[in-house]
Amino acid sequence: MSDLDQFRQETRDWLEANCPPEMRQPVRDEGDVYWGGRRAKFKSDAQKSWFEACAAKGYTVPAWPKEYGGAGLDGPQSKVLRQEMSRIGARPPLSSFGIWMLGPALLKFGTEEQKIHYLNEIAQGKIRWCQGYSEPGSGSDLVSMQTFGEDKGDHWVVNGQKIWTSYADEADWIFCLVRTDKANKYQGITFMLFDMESKGVSTKPILLISGNSPFCETFFDDVEVPKDQFVGEVNRGWDVAKYLLGHEREMISGADSGDRTSAIGAAMLRHTGELDTMLRADLAKFDVEALAYGAMGEKFLDEMKAGKGHPAQPNMMKYAGTELNKRRHELMMAAGGSRSLEWDSEETGGGKPSRGWLRTKANSIEGGTSEVMLNVVAKRILDLPGA
Amino acid sequence: MALFYDDDQSMLADSATQFMAEEGSIKKQLRHWRDRDCPDGFGHDLWKQFGEMGFTGILVSEEDGGLGMGNVEAGIVLEQIGRNLTPSPFLTSSVLAATAIGKGSNDLRGRYLPGLISGEHVFAVAIDEGAKHRPERIKTKAEKSGNGFKLNGQKDFVIHGASADMMIVAARTSGSDDDDDGITLFAVPKDASGLSQDAVRLVDSSVATHAKFDNVELDGDAVIGEVDGGRDVLNAMLHAGRVGAAAESVGVSAGSMDMTVDYLKQRKQFGKLIGEFQALQHRAAHLYSDVEIARAAVIKAQQLLDAEAESAELMVSVAKAKAGTTSNLSVREGVQMHGGIGMTDEYDIGLYMKRDRALSEFLGDANYHTERVAQLSGY
Ligand SMILES: Cc1cc2nc3c(=O)[nH]c(=O)nc-3n(C[C@H](O)[C@H](O)[C@H](O)COP(=O)(O)OP(=O)(O)OC[C@H]3O[C@@H](n4cnc5c(N)ncnc54)[C@H](O)[C@@H]3O)c2cc1C
Ligand SMILES: Cc1cc2nc3c(=O)[nH]c(=O)nc-3n(C[C@H](O)[C@H](O)[C@H](O)COP(=O)(O)OP(=O)(O)OC[C@H]3O[C@@H](n4cnc5c(N)ncnc54)[C@H](O)[C@@H]3O)c2cc1C
Numbered sequence: 229m230s231d232l233d234q235f236r237q238e239t240r241d242w243l244e245a246n247c248p249p250e251m252r253q254p255v256r257d258e259g260d261v262y263w264g265g266r267r268a269k270f271k272s273d274a275q276k277s278w279f280e281a282c283a284a285k286g287y288t289v290p291a292w293p294k295e296y297g298g299a300g301l302d303g304p305q306s307k308v309l310r311q312e313m314s315r316i317g318a319r320p321p322l323s324s325f326g327i328w329m330l331g332p333a334l335l336k337f338g339t340e341e342q343k344i345h346y347l348n349e350i351a352q353g354k355i356r357w358c359q360g361y362s363e364p365g366s367g368s369d370l371v372s373m374q375t376f377g378e379d380k381g382d383h384w385v386v387n388g389q390k391i392w393t394s395y396a397d398e399a400d401w402i403f404c405l406v407r408t409d410k411a412n413k414y415q416g417i418t419f420m421l422f423d424m425e426s427k428g429v430s431t432k433p434i435l436l437i438s439g440n441s442p443f444c445e446t447f448f449d450d451v452e453v454p455k456d457q458f459v460g461e462v463n464r465g466w467d468v469a470k471y472l473l474g475h476e477r478e479m480i481s482g483a484d485s486g487d488r489t490s491a492i493g494a495a496m497l498r499h500t501g502e503l504d505t506m507l508r509a510d511l512a513k514f515d516v517e518a519l520a521y522g523a524m525g526e527k528f529l530d531e532m533k534a535g536k537g538h539p540a541q542p543n544m545m546k547y548a549g550t551e552l553n554k555r556r557h558e559l560m561m562a563a564g565g566s567r568s569l570e571w572d573s574e575e576t577g578g579g580k581p582s583r584g585w586l587r588t589k590a591n592s593i594e595g596g597t598s599e600v601m602l603n604v605v606a607k608r609i610l611d612l613p614g615a
Numbered sequence: 616m617a618l619f620y621d622d623d624q625s626m627l628a629d630s631a632t633q634f635m636a637e638e639g640s641i642k643k644q645l646r647h648w649r650d651r652d653c654p655d656g657f658g659h660d661l662w663k664q665f666g667e668m669g670f671t672g673i674l675v676s677e678e679d680g681g682l683g684m685g686n687v688e689a690g691i692v693l694e695q696i697g698r699n700l701t702p703s704p705f706l707t708s709s710v711l712a713a714t715a716i717g718k719g720s721n722d723l724r725g726r727y728l729p730g731l732i733s734g735e736h737v738f739a740v741a742i743d744e745g746a747k748h749r750p751e752r753i754k755t756k757a758e759k760s761g762n763g764f765k766l767n768g769q770k771d772f773v774i775h776g777a778s779a780d781m782m783i784v785a786a787r788t789s790g791s792d793d794d795d796d797g798i799t800l801f802a803v804p805k806d807a808s809g810l811s812q813d814a815v816r817l818v819d820s821s822v823a824t825h826a827k828f829d830n831v832e833l834d835g836d837a838v839i840g841e842v843d844g845g846r847d848v849l850n851a852m853l854h855a856g857r858v859g860a861a862a863e864s865v866g867v868s869a870g871s872m873d874m875t876v877d878y879l880k881q882r883k884q885f886g887k888l889i890g891e892f893q894a895l896q897h898r899a900a901h902l903y904s905d906v907e908i909a910r911a912a913v914i915k916a917q918q919l920l921d922a923e924a925e926s927a928e929l930m931v932s933v934a935k936a937k938a939g940t941t942s943n944l945s946v947r948e949g950v951q952m953h954g955g956i957g958m959t960d961e962y963d964i965g966l967y968m969k970r971d972r973a974l975s976e977f978l979g980d981a982n983y984h985t986e987r988v989a990q991l992s993g994y
Contacts, residue, residue: 304617491988491989491992491993491994493989493992493994494992494993494994496994497994503994508989509985511989512986512988512989513985515933515988515989515992516932516933516936516937516940516981516984516985516988517908517937519912519933519988520909520911520912520933520934520937523618523908523911523914523915523916523930523933524907524911524912526618526911527618527619527911527914527915530617530618530619531618534619536619544903544904544907547901547904548908599897601900602896602897602900602901603893603896603897603900605900605903606893606897606899606900607896609900610876610899610900610903611876611880612876612879612880612890612891612896613880613888613890614887614890614891
């Protein structure tokens with residue numbers, strides 16, 4: 229048996245012993261997702277034991293080094309673990325902006341002390357993070373942001389407003405772009421980390437068209453941030469921000485998600501009993517796209533892990549993956565017919581189809597819009613003129 | 616297995632890229648033969664060079680004198696063929712026929728494979744009966760007669776039929792037209808009496824034939840595989856051919872896209888390079904993403920086929936459908952973004968458009984394979 233086959237067998241045994249049956253069901257709603265953090269509560273014993281088993285084994289962040297709370301798996305091993313988890317339909321033990329976004333940035337730009345401290349906290353689900361990038365006047369044109377940190381010797385005093393801060397009201401800490409040099413557009417931004425309980429931080433929810441509100445406006449009013457709480461170099465936070473956005477896009481593109489690689493036509497047929505011919509044709513066309521995109525997701529991850537592939541490739545994946553996901557929800561609404569219109573009935577689990585459909589419309593906006601992704605592909609991959 | 620080329624495959628890709636760009640280029644091959652109205656539609660010298668390069672025997676086992684490689688490797692050559700629009704019998708002979716013959720008797724393999732590997736011989740496959748690919752339904756009949764068979768019927772759009780030394784014919788030996796069973800594959804030599812062919816030139820300058828079988832007498836050793844049990848061999852051959860055609864389509868897509876993107880960087884209108892207009896940038900970027908996704912689907916299907924995985928059939932249809940819609944988009948955008956010049960014969964972009972149409976139709980178009988995806992997925 230090769231080492232990898234042996235690893236697969238061990239992984240199977242471990243999952244069999246540690247992943248409770250309840251954690252092998254598809255995620256049905258927000259409550260099924262565990263986000264960690266100071267105020268986190270487990271929804272069930274199964275959720276708790278699954279999370280704790282993974283955290284102890286380093287499987288909340290399997291590819292991170294062991295000293296930072298990971299399991300130190302290499303590329304092929306990570307792939308085996310992904311495959312084995314997806315084979316039994318295991319839920320992710322922990323969802324976290326720390327894992328998807330801040331972690332990779334710290335691994336690349338953090339000091340050794342920062343890595344040991346913050347990465348372990350993230351891996352253990354102790355601190356929940358939110359992302360303070362966008363401002364009312366700075367969305368796609370993020371680098372125009374104005375939130376300002378004034379140098380006060382041993383600390384900065386931060387003033388300004390962020391918008392669209394997902395889960396700001398439930399997060400413990402924020403990673404935030406702050407202008408520290410007004411004269412310099414790109415090289416005047418510092419990537420800061422601070423506690424959301426700091427004096428002067430306040431949040432206000434934003435209601436979405438889906439009727440949900442995990443989003444906030446975040447206000448900073450003379451917030452004091454200690455001088456050592458930054459990542460990378462002072463005034464060079466844009467490098468960190470851009471690197472992190474690459475990971476955010478990869479995550480939103482859903483390159484990693486197993487369920488996107490199976491045909492939805494069959495599921496819709498089971499769900500509705502029959503499919504009219506036009507809908508069936510649309511579903512089949514969608515399935516061709518989705519199965520092809522599934523292969524792309526796998527290829528993309530294989531190439532990333534092997535250090536091949538173009539560095540702007542995540543932009544392409546983000547574009548294609550989010551447009552596809554929107555199309556999937558359009559089709560699911562069509563297949564569900566009038567039943568999917570119910571906004572809060574028990575049959576629809578509180579309007580899950582329609583709320584989910586509406587939520588996906590943000591996929592091609594959050595983390596950079598589709599238009600901006602296409603701009604990046606045109607310029608950085610196709611090398612078209614006129615930046 | 617990772618979804619990218621390993622070191623050996625990358626080496627093969629390098630040599631195929633260089634060879635096809637130099638020897639198989641549009642100017643040297645497609646235009647050359649087209650402008651001479653060549654009845655074969657391709658050059659036999661180039662085909663012999665394919666043999667010298669070892670390409671011809673990629674899918675032939677080592678015991679039979681080939682390289683014993685897989686569909687991934689055949690696809691590497693096919694992508695370059697697509698990119699350069701290189702006319703050759705590679706897909707029909709080295710992919711389709713080689714896959715079928717490989718499942719034949721010692722005698723049959725000994726008779727046909729050496730000529731294929733050296734590039735002396737060209738083979739064709741005769742499956743379709745009508746303008747659309749519908750291999751589920753086979754009417755052409757082969758009746759037992761003495762020790763052999765008597766073949767009657769008609770096959771349409773047999774690519775390279777007129778130039779082929781042998782053609783593989785799928786015929787019915789029992790059952791009714793729509794049955795799965797009762798199919799037998801035959802190796803029919805070019806000079807078989809009772810075989811007649813009407814050649815037609817297609818839009819992409821290739822030549823196909825309508826082949827008539829009028830009491831063609833065949834020996835028992837012309838049978839490839841089992842009598843009445845030919846559907847398995849036929850399917851194996853079709854899967855290899857379809858994923859191969861998909862790989863060639865990816866080459867057509869990429870070749871046409873690269874030409875177009877180059878043009879966007881050179882052509883000036885309104886005092887700017889047209890590549891500066893966002894309306895064109897976004898369409899080009901969308902096209903790029905489609906080509907990448909089609910390429911991934913093709914590699915995935917090739918790997919599954921080589922691993923003899925159960926899901927290979929589904930993924931082959933995904934690959935053929937996706938690669939077809941993508942190359943169609945690529946050539947349409949290509950001609951449009953070239954503006955008026957794209958409509959001229961002098962510019963190569965139109966040749967890509969013609970090849971796309973023929974290749975998309977070959978072995979089932981995107982609709983056919985999308986329908987298969989639905990069926991294989993159970994709806
Ligand atoms: C659900 C949701 C969650 C989010 N979560 C977070 C978060 O946690 N933290 C955070 O900091 N931010 C978050 N965001 C903000 C998100 O990053 C921005 O909304 C996004 O970058 C777009 O900015 P904008 O909304 O200001 O739109 P704008 O930039 O004003 O864009 C408006 C339209 O113009 C188009 N456009 C803009 N510039 C160009 C151009 N150059 N070329 C072509 N078209 C262009 C856009 O594509 C879009 O269609 C979230 C947003 C949403 C909707
Ligand atoms: C069959 C045929 C018959 C014709 N007959 C005649 C005739 O009888 N008399 C005559 O005078 N002309 C004739 N024309 C010329 C025709 O009018 C031009 O081809 C047409 O105006 C486009 O110009 P172009 O070919 O130079 O393309 P270009 O202007 O070079 O355009 C190339 C591409 O760039 C795009 N593009 C250009 N500018 C922009 C922009 N600002 N924003 C976004 N995209 C842009 C175009 O849409 C096109 O896709 C004919 C052309 C054809 C093909």
